[in-house]
Every structure is written in C-alpha cells, then in structure tokens.
Amino acid sequence: MERYKLLKNEATADIALIAYGKNLNELFRNITIAVSNIMVLNSEMTGNKKINFSIHSKSLDLLVIDFINKIVFYKDYKNILITDSKIQIDEKLNLRCQATGEDLADLKDKFLVDVKAATLHDLDIKKEKGLIKCKVVLDV
Amino acid sequence: MEIREIRNSLKEIDKNTWESKKAGNVPIKIYANKNILKNMEGEVFNQAANAASLPGILKYSYLFSDAHIGYGVPVGWAGAFDMEEGIISPGAIGFDINCGMRLIKTNLTLKEVKPKIKELVDILFKMVPAGVGSNSSQSLPNLKNLGKPSLKEIAEEGIDWALRNSYATKKDKERTEEKGSIKSADFSKVSEDAFKRGKQQLGTLGSGNHYLEIQVINKDFNREIANALDLDIIKEQVVVMFHTGSRGFGHQIASDYIKKFLDYSSRQDITLKDKQLAYAPFNSKEGQDYFKAMSCGINFAFVNRQIITYQIREAFKKIFKRNENDLGLDVVYDVSHNTAKLEEYDIENKKTKVIVHRKGATRSFGPGNKELTGVLKQIGQPVIVGGSMETGSYLCIGTKKAEEDSFGTTLHGSGRTMSRVAARSAINPDKLLESMKTKGIYVKANSLTGLTEEGGSAYKDINEVVNSMDEAGISRKVLSLKPIGNIKG
Numbered sequence: 001m002e003r004y005k006l007l008k009n010e011a012t013a014d015i016a017l018i019a020y021g022k023n024l025n026e027l028f029r030n031i032t033i034a035v036s037n038i039m040v041l042n043s044e045m046t047g048n049k050k051i052n053f054s055i056h057s058k059s060l061d062l063l064v065i066d067f068i069n070k071i072v073f074y075k076d077y078k079n080i081l082i083t084d085s086k087i088q089i090d091e092k093l094n095l096r097c098q099a100t101g102e103d104l105a106d107l108k109d110k111f112l113v114d115v116k117a118a119t120l121h122d123l124d125i126k127k128e129k130g131l132i133k134c135k136v137v138l139d140v
Numbered sequence: 141m142e143i144r145e146i147r148n149s150l151k152e153i154d155k156n157t158w159e160s161k162k163a164g165n166v167p168i169k170i171y172a173n174k175n176i177l178k179n180m181e182g183e184v185f186n187q188a189a190n191a192a193s194l195p196g197i198l199k200y201s202y203l204f205s206d207a208h209i210g211y212g213v214p215v216g217w218a219g220a221f222d223m224e225e226g227i228i229s230p231g232a233i234g235f236d237i238n239c240g241m242r243l244i245k246t247n248l249t250l251k252e253v254k255p256k257i258k259e260l261v262d263i264l265f266k267m268v269p270a271g272v273g274s275n276s277s278q279s280l281p282n283l284k285n286l287g288k289p290s291l292k293e294i295a296e297e298g299i300d301w302a303l304r305n306s307y308a309t310k311k312d313k314e315r316t317e318e319k320g321s322i323k324s325a326d327f328s329k330v331s332e333d334a335f336k337r338g339k340q341q342l343g344t345l346g347s348g349n350h351y352l353e354i355q356v357i358n359k360d361f362n363r364e365i366a367n368a369l370d371l372d373i374i375k376e377q378v379v380v381m382f383h384t385g386s387r388g389f390g391h392q393i394a395s396d397y398i399k400k401f402l403d404y405s406s407r408q409d410i411t412l413k414d415k416q417l418a419y420a421p422f423n424s425k426e427g428q429d430y431f432k433a434m435s436c437g438i439n440f441a442f443v444n445r446q447i448i449t450y451q452i453r454e455a456f457k458k459i460f461k462r463n464e465n466d467l468g469l470d471v472v473y474d475v476s477h478n479t480a481k482l483e484e485y486d487i488e489n490k491k492t493k494v495i496v497h498r499k500g501a502t503r504s505f506g507p508g509n510k511e512l513t514g515v516l517k518q519i520g521q522p523v524i525v526g527g528s529m530e531t532g533s534y535l536c537i538g539t540k541k542a543e544e545d546s547f548g549t550t551l552h553g554s555g556r557t558m559s560r561v562a563a564r565s566a567i568n569p570d571k572l573l574e575s576m577k578t579k580g581i582y583v584k585a586n587s588l589t590g591l592t593e594e595g596g597s598a599y600k601d602i603n604e605v606v607n608s609m610d611e612a613g614i615s616r617k618v619l620s621l622k623p624i625g626n627i628k629g
Contacts, residue, residue: 008562010545011351012181014208015560039272048143061415062399069395076205076337076388079273080356104273112589113560114272114347114629116391120398120415121211140348140560 001131004034015113016122016137024060025087027132028067028095032085035071037048038138039081040102041110047100049080056094061123063093068118070097075115079104113140141189143182156612157545159200162186164193169200171546172369173608174389176205176600179557184214190413191219196226198487198494201544204501206555206600210234212416215500215556218549220485221422223493228427229419230401230434231363232497234478235394237437239350239385240317241475241502241524241552242445243535244452245369247468248460250347250356250376254624261584261625264352267451268382270629271347273585274338277449286339286451292327294342295389296422298439302446312446314514316474317503317521318481326432330389331396335431336584338389338440343447345384345601347590351462351529352382352448358532361617365519365537369472371619379450379621381533383526384444385478390437397430401455424496431480431495438479445474454497472535473522475502475577477552485547504550504615506540506604526553529583530576532594532622534606536615550615551606554599567595576626585628594628 001020010016012054019034021027036042051074057063071082082101117139124135141163149161149168158177160168168188170177192201198220207216221227246253250547253260269278277284286294294301299320299580302308313320345352360366360373371377386393401418404410404426406409412418420426441602453469460467480497487494505512505521512521521538531554541546558566566576569588572595585591604621 006561007557010209010559011211012559013215014211063400065395065399072388073333073392075273077333078342079275080339081273105457107273108586111347111587112274113587113593116346116348116388117395119235120402120418121209121231123415131377134395139211 003030005111011137014137015140016135018133018135021121021132022110022130024089024132027134028089029085031064031068031073031134034084035115036081036083039112039115040107041112044104045083046053049101050102051080051082051099051101052097054094054096060093060125061120063095064123064125064136065097065118065120067095075104081107115140143185145270146185146189154612156608163189163201166192166197166200168192168203170203170615171609172205173604176604176608180207181209183209187214188217190417191217191232193413194227194229194417194419198202198221198222202549204551205605206551206553206556212414213499216432216546216551218496218498220494220496220547223422223495226422226495227419228422228431228480228495229417230319230394230397230430231416231418232499233434233480234499235391235477237390237393237434238387238441238476239478240441240445241381241383241526242449243524244380244470245468245470245472246369246378246380247466248378250378253354253378256459257582257625260354260455261582261627262580263455263459264452265584265627267455267628268345268448269351270345270627274344274346274629275342276342277340280343280447281448281585283342286342291335291339294440294443295327295330295436296325297321298442299446302443307450307551308446312449312471315471316442317476322435322438324432325439327436329429329433330393330436334389334392334396335390335567338387341389342444343389343451345382345448345629346387349594350384353529353623354626355379355381355533355621355623358622361619365618367513368519369522370470371472381524381526381621382448384448386437386441387444389440393433393437397433400426419557434480437588438476450485452609464505475522475524483548485543494547496549498549500552501549501550502546504538504542505548506538506543509543523550525603528554528596528599529581529594529623529626529628531602532620534602534617535619536606537618538615539613541613542615546614548555551609554596554602554605557600558598560593563593563595563598567592567597568619569615579622580626581626581628583628
C-alpha cells in the first residue's frame with residue numbers, strides 16, 4: 001500500500017494529496033510523512049527531536065486540518081520539522097501524537113517547499129475496500 | 141449553475157469584459173481576452189459562482205485575466221459586500237493576508253549593476269532570509285524573538301512602528317497602500333499561536349511564489365507617468381521588486397478564524413458550498429473580531445516588507461559603497477493582494493461604504509482618488525504586476541474606470557497554468573537554470589524543486605494577461621521590467 005500520492009492536476013497554486021491508511025492511526029501517520037516529504041527530501045532523517053502533543057476536534061475533517069496545522073506550527077515556532085509520528089485516536093476524536101522530527105537548521109540543503117496551512121477546500125475522507133483515503137489541499 | 145452553463149452564458153459587454161448570467165446572487169464578470177477566457181480552468185467558474193452566492197455580494201463576482209483555481213475562491217478574484225447585509229470570509233481573502241508587491245527604484249544603471257550582480261544577489265540572499273524556516277535571527281539580531289508588546293505595536297501600527305524605529309522613511313509610508321497602517325487592527329483578537337509563529341519571521345521572504353528580483357526597465361508604454369515616478373528607460377535604470385506577505389502570522393490568523401466561522405455556520409445552520417468559504421456577517425461579533433485580527437495581519441505584512449526594504453538599502457550600500465541618497469533607493473509603491481478593506485464607491489448615485497475582498501488581486505485607484513496623495517493624486521495608484529522569474533514583470537497604473545467597473549480592482553500577476561506537482565516533472569531544473577543564465581538572470585535559490593515550480597512555463601503569458609486588463613481599461617501599462625538577478629525561497 002502506498003502511503004500517499006500527490007495529485008498533478010489539482011490545486012494549481014498549491015499542493016493536493018491523497019493519504020491512505022488501514023485505520024485512522026495509520027492514515028494520520030501517513031499524512032505526517034506526506035507533509036514532511038512535501039517540505040524536504042526525505043533521505044538521511046535522524047528523527048532526533050521528540051515532540052508529544054494531543055489535540056481534539058469536533059469532526060474527522062477538522063482533526064485532519066488541526067493535525068497538519070500543528071505540524072506547521074512546530075515548524076514555525078520551534079523550528080522543528082515533524083517527519084514521523086505514532087498516533088492514537090480514540091472514538092471521541094482525541095488524538096495523541098508521539099512525533100519525531102529534525103531541527104530545521106539541519107535540513108537547510110534539503111528543503112523543497114514550505115507548507116503553510118491545511119485547507120478545507122475539497123477535503124474528503126472516505127473508506128473504500130477497507131482502506132481510508134483522505135484528500136487534502138495544502139497551502140504552500 | 142453548471143460550469144458549462146456559466147461559460148455558455150458569457151457575453152462580451154465591453155472590450156475584454158465578459159458577463160455571465162446570474163450565478164447565485166449576482167453574475168460573474170470576467171476581464172480577459174478570448175484566448176485567456178477559453179483556457180481558463182472550469183473550476184475557476186465554479187469557485188466564482190460559489191462566491192457569487194455569498195450573502196450581500198454587490199454587483200458581480202469578479203475574475204481577472206490572471207485567475208486560476210484557488211481554495212474557496214479563485215486566485216485573481218474580487219467581490220464587494222454590503223456592510224449591513226454582507227459577510228467577511230477568510231477563504232475569500234487568502235491565508236497569506238496582505239501578501240503583496242513592493243517596487244523600489246535605484247539611481248543605478250544596468251551598466252553599473254551588471255558587473256556586481258552576483259555579489260549583490262549573494263549578499264541580499266544572506267540579508268533577506270528566504271525559504272522554509274527562514275527567520276529574523278538569521279539577519280536582524282534586533283528583531284530576534286520579538287516580545288508580545290513589540291508585536292502588538294507592529295500589528296496595530298504597521299509602518300508607523302517602522303518609522304519610529306528608524307526602519308522606514310516618511311516617503312516609504314507615503315508610497316504604501318493605506319499609508320502602511322490599517323487603523324482597524326486590534327491585537328487582542330489575534331491568537332497566542334499566531335504571535336508565536338510570527339515573532340521570528342519579520343524581515344523574511346518565505347517560499348513558494350515569494351521572491352526578490354533585481355530588474356532593469358525593459359520597455360516603456362507611458363513615459364510621462366514613468367518619469368513622474370522617477371523611472372526612466374533611457375538611463376536603463378535598475379529597480380528592485382519583491383513579493384511576500386504576513387508569513388506564519390497571517391496564516392495562523394486565517395486558520396484560527398476559518399474554524400471559528402465553521403462553528404458560527406454550524407450554530408446558524410448555514411449550508412456552505414465550500415467549507416473553505418466559511419463566513420460570518422461583517423457586522424457580527426465574529427465578523428468584526430476577524431476583521432480586526434486580519435487588519436493586524438495586513439499591518440504585519442507592511443512591516444515585513446519595510447524591514448526587507450531596510451535590508452535591501454543596507455545591502456546596496458555595502459556593495460556600491462555609496463550613501464543612501466546617492467543610491468536613490470526610494471519606494472515606488474507597495475501594493476496588497478490578499479485583503480478585505482472598507483472602501484467607498486458610488487452605488488446607484490449614492491456614496492456607499494463596502495467591504496471589498498481581494499484575493500490575488502490588486503487595488504487599482506485612478507487619478508484624483510481621495511486615498512492618494514502627492515504625485516499619485518495626479519497620475520493614479522501604481523499597480524505592480526509580478527510575472528514569472530523568467531519572463532519579467534510590469535508596472536501599471538490604476539484607472540477611474542476600475543473604480544467605476546470593478547470596485548477599484550485589477551490583476552496581481554501572471555496566473556498559473558500548471559500545478560506545482562505537474563511543474564516538478566514538466567520542468568527540468570538544469571535546463572531552467574541554463575535558460576535563465578542565457579537570458580542573463582543570476583539566480584540564488586534555497587530549493588531547486590521550488591525553483592522549477594516557478595518556471596516561466598508554469599505561468600500564463602504575462603504580456604497577454606497584462607494587455608487584457610490594459611485593453612479593458614482597468615489598469616494601464618507603464619513599464620515592463622526584465623529580471624537580471626533573482627532570489628527564491
């Protein structure tokens with residue numbers, strides 16, 4: 001199963017992607033990896049920074065947006081890019097994330113593009129053949 | 141209304157000016173020549189129709205020749221809303237609040253700058269941090285870790301803060317849209333997260349389509365206006381143009397309030413055609429809170445561009461070993477793209493204040509407008525149109541017709557034709573660099589991938605896009621500008 005794919009013919013000025021997961025925990029982990037890979041070349045990551053956070057949202061749509069915006073927040077505020085995560089989501093949409101990341105200063109030569117926000121535009125989460133698919137457009 | 145139905149209903153009511161059937165509360169008005177219109181993405185019409193359905197929208201949902209798919213509304217869109225019946229929507233403004241362009245003139249000629257272009261671009265690349273994670277501490281130790289009281293002043297005062305702290309001159313203020321300071325700003329409406337994201341980012345360019353360019357005047361179309369702005373083609377005069385906005389500060393404000401407005405929609409049982417277009421009535425508490433927070437984003441972006449201007453002046457002084465007066469680094473103008481502002485227009489022979497949303501669109505005030513002062517009062521407001529880094533840019537001027545026809549709004553750039561993901565595979569970075577070298581453009585970029593996403597072929601033809609608006613009389617061409625040095629985030 002591929003973790004995610006970038007969509008060529010959508011979001012002219014931004015980046016649209018579909019992330020996949022057998023369950024929500026895996027889906028959100030794959031979203032983490034997708035967002036990170038959009039921003040930097042994913043080779044030689046050490047994952048030497050640890051960040052734990054929890055969020056709660058009223059709907060699954062908003063949980064996706066809040067989660068990506070949290071990754072963006074740590075990048076801008078703590079100068080840490082979250083590159084991987086271990087996710088636990090309960091039935092009440094409480095998400096606990098144990099993330100690993102890198103200091104931005106160590107990624108200087110690997111940057112591709114900056115993700116600045118997650119948008120609600122065309123946001124779509126559906127289950128097909130046992131797989132959860134989430135389409136989201138990122139503002140870059 | 142279906143996309144095909146909108147397309148089929150379009151009638152050319154004036155040169156390069158098309159009107160659709162009512163597509164919600166109002167029709168769509170499009171400024172474009174036939175070729176641009178034919179190639180406009182279908183989804184653009186759908187998004188413009190969604191905007192046309194918003195409450196209190198007046199006259200039209202406007203699309204300009206640079207329009208392309210956005211989120212919520214297209215980029216290259218504008219709409220004016222009634223202050224009583226109308227709404228305010230972050231999705232119709234954009235995340236990067238007051239993303240905008242600044243043009244700075246120099247007294248230097250191509251002959252003087254060309255031999256030093258590499259040195260100049262390299263020092264600017266150091267002094268104006270660009271790219272992912274760029275922050276003020278890399279170049280301006282005084283701005284490192286700004287405290288909340290300072291950020292409050294910046295957000296509420298805009299350029300007046302920069303003036304007090306010797307980062308700006310009175311003329312800089314005079315030559316900035318809204319004189320660089322929106323009075324409706326209230327920092328208490330800005331979240332802690334926005335403060336935390338913004339406090340390290342003043343004086344930074346960012347990434348994506350943000351850039352800084354050294355350019356030379358290429359062609360003039362209205363020498364009288366060019367000269368009134370102290371620009372002269374005969375001298376092969378060099379100018380500096382850059383594009384950036386309110387960085388993480390503005391993005392966080394937009395993200396925060398989209399969520400608040402979704403809550404509002406849910407409480408009020410509002411069905412949204414696109415959740416990204418969540419809104420609140422302008423006069424509601426929620427609407428006013430966002431307006432005040434968004435105004436902070438506008439001021440932050442003005443100061444961001446002002447700090448970058450300060451750094452540009454320092455860089456030129458170092459390279460050319462001449463003083464500031466001698467170098468003549470004066471701001472020609474600073475325009476905003478992503479804003480919602482209160483402006484007054486004649487509607488049915490009555491002076492009416494409306495809330496004009498512009499997303500990827502530029503204000504285009506004509507001569508005599510009461511907002512303009514000095515020489516601009518005679519010639520109109522400069523409109524800076526950023527093109528791709530390969531094809532050059534334009535300086536245009538606002539018109540009375542724009543004030544009458546499009547709520548004083550025109551285009552903002554070339555407009556994309558290709559997604560970023562598609563550009564990554566369609567444009568070869570080595571060939572792009574080679575092509576730019578052949579054209580005499582020295583480039584310094586943080587990311588080659590980022591560079592390919594901004595290649596000329598990912599954009600519409602700037603000449604056609606600008607000519608469309610010129611022929612429609614919404615903004616008039618003054619000069620075309622050709623890059624000789626480029627910094628990309």
